[in-house]
Amino acid sequence: MNLDHLNPPQRAAVKYLDGPCLVLAGAGSGKTRVITQKIAYLITAAQMDARNIAAITFTNKAAREMNERVATLLPPDKLRGLTVSTFHSLGMRILREEAKHLGYKPQFSILDSGDQWKIISDILTTTDKQLIRTTVSRISMLKADRVSPDKALLGADSEGELHLAKVYRQYQDTLQAYQAVDFDDLIRLPVDLFAQEAEVCAKWQQRLRYLLIDEYQDTNNTQYELLKQLTGAAGKFTAVGDDDQSIYAWRGANVENLALLKTDFPSLELIKLEQNYRSVARILKCANAVISNNPKLFEKTLWSDLGIGDPIQVIEAKSEEAEAEMVAMNMLNHKFLNNTKFSDYAVLYRGNHQARIIETQLREHRIPYVMAGGQSFFDRAEIKDVLSYLRLIANEDDDPAFIRAITTPKRGVGNVTLERLGAYANQRQISLFTAAFEEGFVHQVQPQQYEPLHTFCDFINRMQPRAAREDAGSVLAELLQSIDYETWLYDSDDPKPAEAKWKNVQDFVGWVKKHGEDKGKNLIEVTQTIALITMLEGRNEEEVDAVRMSTLHASKGLEYPHVFLIGCEEDILPHANSIESGMVEEERRLMYVGITRAQRSLTISYCGKRRRAGEWQIVEPSRFLRELPPDEIRVIGRLAPDKGQNQVTKTEGRATLAGLMNKLGSM
Numbered sequence: 001m002n003l004d005h006l007n008p009p010q011r012a013a014v015k016y017l018d019g020p021c022l023v024l025a026g027a028g029s030g031k032t033r034v035i036t037q038k039i040a041y042l043i044t045a046a047q048m049d050a051r052n053i054a055a056i057t058f059t060n061k062a063a064r065e066m067n068e069r070v071a072t073l074l075p076p077d078k079l080r081g082l083t084v085s086t087f088h089s090l091g092m093r094i095l096r097e098e099a100k101h102l103g104y105k106p107q108f109s110i111l112d113s114g115d116q117w118k119i120i121s122d123i124l125t126t127t128d129k130q131l132i133r134t135t136v137s138r139i140s141m142l143k144a145d146r147v148s149p150d151k152a153l154l155g156a157d158s159e160g161e162l163h164l165a166k167v168y169r170q171y172q173d174t175l176q177a178y179q180a181v182d183f184d185d186l187i188r189l190p191v192d193l194f195a196q197e198a199e200v201c202a203k204w205q206q207r208l209r210y211l212l213i214d215e216y217q218d219t220n221n222t223q224y225e226l227l228k229q230l231t232g233a234a235g236k237f238t239a240v241g242d243d244d245q246s247i248y249a250w251r252g253a254n255v256e257n258l259a260l261l262k263t264d265f266p267s268l269e270l271i272k273l274e275q276n277y278r279s280v281a282r283i284l285k286c287a288n289a290v291i292s293n294n295p296k297l298f299e300k301t302l303w304s305d306l307g308i309g310d311p312i313q314v315i316e317a318k319s320e321e322a323e324a325e326m327v328a329m330n331m332l333n334h335k336f337l338n339n340t341k342f343s344d345y346a347v348l349y350r351g352n353h354q355a356r357i358i359e360t361q362l363r364e365h366r367i368p369y370v371m372a373g374g375q376s377f378f379d380r381a382e383i384k385d386v387l388s389y390l391r392l393i394a395n396e397d398d399d400p401a402f403i404r405a406i407t408t409p410k411r412g413v414g415n416v417t418l419e420r421l422g423a424y425a426n427q428r429q430i431s432l433f434t435a436a437f438e439e440g441f442v443h444q445v446q447p448q449q450y451e452p453l454h455t456f457c458d459f460i461n462r463m464q465p466r467a468a469r470e471d472a473g474s475v476l477a478e479l480l481q482s483i484d485y486e487t488w489l490y491d492s493d494d495p496k497p498a499e500a501k502w503k504n505v506q507d508f509v510g511w512v513k514k515h516g517e518d519k520g521k522n523l524i525e526v527t528q529t530i531a532l533i534t535m536l537e538g539r540n541e542e543e544v545d546a547v548r549m550s551t552l553h554a555s556k557g558l559e560y561p562h563v564f565l566i567g568c569e570e571d572i573l574p575h576a577n578s579i580e581s582g583m584v585e586e587e588r589r590l591m592y593v594g595i596t597r598a599q600r601s602l603t604i605s606y607c608g609k610r611r612r613a614g615e616w617q618i619v620e621p622s623r624f625l626r627e628l629p630p631d632e633i634r635v636i637g638r639l640a641p642d643k644g645q646n647q648v649t650k651t652e653g654r655a656t657l658a659g660l661m662n663k664l665g666s667m
């Protein structure tokens, strides 16, 4: 196999097969490229069967991209059976196959965050958002650390911890009753299973003989455990990562896992990459300067020979509106001068709420855009309605899906009947669906009340075998017709939104059809996949010529020729919560991730003031801006307020840009 388009250390990493291998290197140094090339190398030079290779990426999008890249290296028949997936979809696959060992049906449901929220809210009997949010996240942390409810109960050494452990216990019982798992269980359950059943573990070790893991710095303890179980003593794996890009500590990721590899696998081969192939030198200098303010786990240097590039622009805007307008105008201007495409630009931000104003401005200027990590297609009410049917058909014990489906459209089942059903199911510890068929319940309601409920359950029963057998797209289309969802949409909304919603539903049907056909999945399998996609991100963003909008977190691993990094202010980046809890280093890594997404130009902006709760407040530029090397940046505005050192550099550059700045100044 031709390895010419790799540099010597990359080549060494690709060819190393004697044992565990870790590639530790900064952003844009070709770590992901090592993984794709190594997949091809394993299949061709090492003559491994693609079925025995699994590459793990951090997001579905990254998995898709990796699949595409590998497909350019090898013909399809060589790639048959190759696994390229996230930890979570690998976990889902293991669970589906091994469900019986864990007391689950293979058609288990995957709860979305809305369902999870509702369950916790019911257990706590509260609607206090803050309380629910912390509880959800503390349970998730426990799961990431493989603490079972029993262990949590035993280990609790304060009232608060005891209470949490009890809630955790109840939550887990509820999930089991619903035959549902949450996001964390997708990893935790396989790990528990492998720990208990050596044979099952051995079977999977046999199947997945070589693992490749991208973005290794963001694995949590459970994921690390799964890696160790799957590779076993042989330790046949290649992990690539960058400790400076560890940005998921809040979700339990543990950068220490990088260092642990050396302890757990003493024969670990460590390979470093130093040449960056992504960014011009100025961008790299800025990235290196910012991250040098963090303590180092590993010493790394990064250089590129792509030219020096233009100075990084650091722009102060008067307000959020002015910042958004600056982005739109600057982008149009730059595009006009450089004859670029819209898809060459990305706008990156710390939090999703920052996107709205940018969106408005982009629309106003007729700039097409696609959003990553924002409200997902699958989160729309109409899609969730349809999904509730699919979930229920896949798993009739999924109570949250039952409630949504039976009330959308309303089918004459009254609230009183539903409450009785709920109470009965609760008392008998069975699902709503099962309860609906029990004599004990049937006697409690009048025949005319029972009739519509019975019709509904019967309908679900009839759909079940078909969903497992027939083509996913046509079963879904027929289902929609049977429930007459279109009429219901038009009855319950104004024509315009109803029309848009129906269009979404049709798009959805098209997607299910295509996905089912491409992957040879039935409706039940497609449903499980969707649940997973919903949690990880959104639908595929199509390859359209549009500006990419993304949170910093969701931009990991990606690259864009021209980047606008907005809202670089104290309390946003670094985020106020992180400042408070002493997590500024993680925020600095986020800044580093943002800067290193840019290939050729980078514009960083912040607002001088911002509206908070209706009041204008003066805001401080981010501390990270003062860490940028002064020689490499062009500041328009102030960097250090009130200290007499305001750097206001006149734009010596393009007249149009200067004009724009004047305009901003007068807003």
Ligand SMILES: Nc1ncnc2c1ncn2[C@@H]1O[C@H](COP(=O)(O)OP(=O)(O)OP(=O)(O)O)[C@@H](O)[C@H]1O
Pocket (backbone or CB within 6 Å): 005, 006, 007, 010, 025, 026, 027, 028, 029, 030, 031, 032, 033, 034, 242, 245, 276, 277, 278, 556, 557, 558, 559, 596
């Ligand atoms: N040896 C090489 N020669 C030419 N281009 C390369 C080489 N290695 C990587 N590249 C290119 O450099 C860019 C960055 O590579 P890649 O995305 O693999 O880096 P990375 O280390 O995974 O970055 P990140 O840390 O952001 O995930 C890509 O466009 C890739 O195609």
Ligand SMILES: [Mg+2]
Pocket (backbone or CB within 6 Å): 031, 032, 033, 214, 557
């Ligand atoms: Mg990468």
